[in-house]
Amino acid sequence: MRADIVVIGAGIIGAACAWRLAERGLKVVVIERGSPAGGSTGRSVAGVRHQFGNETNILLARESIAEYAAMPESGYRAEGYLMLVPHAGWERHRAAVELQRRLGVPTRRLTPQEAQAHVPFVPDGLGGCSHCALDGRVDAHSLTSEYVRRARSQGALFLLDTPVTGIRRRQGHWEVSHPTGRVEAPLLLNAAGAWSGGIGTLAGLDIPVWPARRMVFTTAPLKLPRPVPMVFDLASGVYLRSEGERLILGRADPRDTGWREGMDWDWLEPTLEAALGRFPWLEAAALDRRASWWGYYELTPDEEPIVGRLPGAEGWINACGFSGHGVMQAAAIGRVVAQLAVGETPFIDLSPLRYERFAEGDGIGPDIQV
Numbered sequence: 001m002r003a004d005i006v007v008i009g010a011g012i013i014g015a016a017c018a019w020r021l022a023e024r025g026l027k028v029v030v031i032e033r034g035s036p037a038g039g040s041t042g043r044s045v046a047g048v049r050h051q052f053g054n055e056t057n058i059l060l061a062r063e064s065i066a067e068y069a070a071m072p073e074s075g076y077r078a079e080g081y082l083m084l085v086p087h088a089g090w091e092r093h094r095a096a097v098e099l100q101r102r103l104g105v106p107t108r109r110l111t112p113q114e115a116q117a118h119v120p121f122v123p124d125g126l127g128g129c130s131h132c133a134l135d136g137r138v139d140a141h142s143l144t145s146e147y148v149r150r151a152r153s154q155g156a157l158f159l160l161d162t163p164v165t166g167i168r169r170r171q172g173h174w175e176v177s178h179p180t181g182r183v184e185a186p187l188l189l190n191a192a193g194a195w196s197g198g199i200g201t202l203a204g205l206d207i208p209v210w211p212a213r214r215m216v217f218t219t220a221p222l223k224l225p226r227p228v229p230m231v232f233d234l235a236s237g238v239y240l241r242s243e244g245e246r247l248i249l250g251r252a253d254p255r256d257t258g259w260r261e262g263m264d265w266d267w268l269e270p271t272l273e274a275a276l277g278r279f280p281w282l283e284a285a286a287l288d289r290r291a292s293w294w295g296y297y298e299l300t301p302d303e304e305p306i307v308g309r310l311p312g313a314e315g316w317i318n319a320c321g322f323s324g325h326g327v328m329q330a331a332a333i334g335r336v337v338a339q340l341a342v343g344e345t346p347f348i349d350l351s352p353l354r355y356e357r358f359a360e361g362d363g364i365g366p367d368i369q370v
Contacts, residue, residue: 003029003157005187005341006176008164008199011041012140013319013326014191015147016334021189022154024338029183030156031176033163033195037144040193041327043295045216045248047230047241048328049081049135050105053096057304057325058103059348064331068138073146075139079229079241082110082118083130084278086235090127093234097130107132119228121278125235135230137241140327147334159183167203174203174315187315187341194296196320205313208358209306209321211296213256215267218291221245222284236274240282247285249275252297263294297324307333307353308340317341318355 005021007014010032022028032038048065052058068074085093100107108131112123118131148158159178166177167188174188190207192199200207227242240249251271256264268287275282300306300321310316319337322329336346 001029001181001183003027003183003185005029005189006031006174006183006185007189007191008176009039009191009193009195010036010144010148010158010160011039011191011193011326012037012144012147012330013193013322013333014189015144015151016330017189017191017319017337018151018156018158019147019154020334020338021341022151022156024342026341028151028156029185030151030158031162031164031178031183032158032160035160036148036158037141039195040296040298041140041144043216043293044140044324044327045241045250046137046140046327047081047135048076048138049230050100050132051081051083051096051107051130051135053092053099054352055099055103056349056352057329058100058105060329060332061325062103062105063335063348064329064333065134067331068143071143071146074143075137077136077138078134079136079227080118080131080133081135082115082229082231084112084115084121084126084231084233084235085128085130086125087127089234093130094128100132105132106134119231119279120281121231121233122280137230138327143327147330164199164202167199169203169314185315187317189317189319189337189341191319193320193326194298196298196318203313203316205310205316207306207310207318207320208301209298210257211259212252212299213258213260213264214250214252214295214297214324215264215271216248216250216293216295217268217271218243218288218293219247219249220286220288222247233274233278236278238271238275238278240275240279246288246291247282249282251275257299261294263289263292265289298326299323301358305329305353306355307336307350308355310355
């Protein structure tokens with residue numbers, strides 16, 4: 001089978017890219033080891049936010065959320081994000097808020113006392129807070145399904161439940177093998193999420209992306225006076241928000257990397273201990289173990305994505321390593337990848353996300369990682 005580009009992965013990044021590529025008139029074949037949104041996308045908490053600390057991430061999020069807001073199928077709900085920032089990080093966070101505002105994002109600085117209007121918390125150790133009313137969440141399953149539908153309507157072919165078994169560069173094109181055949185194309189897009197490093201290995205390439213397991217703990221139904229927006233305590237790393245009558249909460253375990261599966265119930269106690277220090281009213285909540293779940297982040301050395309053409313591998317394009325921000329940025333990534341594929345200059349400067357930054361040491365640096 002021949003195509004203009006083969007896309008590996010049908011999570012939200014791969015699906016959004018497939019639509020935009022097919023929209024440009026390219027013959028697109030997508031190979032997915034499972035089902036659309038069946039990996040990290042479908043197990044995310046599907047939050048979307050503008051509150052980043054550098055221009056590239058802010059613009060990717062701004063353009064993506066604007067697209068979701070215009071798509072009824074996305075399930076976009078502007079419920080807001082509230083950031084609780086410790087003293088040590090407040091000056092840097094204030095600068096990030098000012099950058100967001102210069103780029104048209106209506107983020108507001110709040111005192112810890114003002115922020116109590118959104119959710120009660122212990123203000124000890126905080127230098128300030130920020131809130132953006134346009135932040136919120138989407139339905140990641142429905143959104144990915146809509147991108148798949150749009151891609152198919154433009155002629156894209158999806159090979160689902162089809163693992164990639166081999167990749168090689170041959171006579172000016174990429175040859176991607178799978179159990180029932182192969183796809184040949186001059187361009188290849190690596191959008192395999194947490195599996196992107198392994199896809200690179202199949203081609204003899206070093207793509208520094210690896211999986212990290214994340215737990216999402218869910219409470220039993222609670223009687224709360226009002227819904228809780230997405231709240232991040234940047235001091236402890238705890239996040240929580242309402243999910244109907246329940247709350248979901250979590251906290252990254254930096255040691256939990258690699259292909260580990262299932263719930264890590266040992267991580268519940270340190271997560272709750274950190275959460276109760278900031279939100280003591282959580283003590284009244286009961287946990288619903290059956291409703292809790294886990295999924296994978298796709299991490300890179302600096303926890304920023306790798307987007308763009310790969311040096312030394314003609315026709316290879318990466319869109320991977322989003323470190324928990326794939327849903328937030330997928331719509332814009334679809335557009336910039338399509339521009340790259342047809343030889344145009346992307347409408348957002350992707351140079352801070354290029355692969356070469358790891359050797360050159362000049363990436364965008366650490367951002368607000370939540």
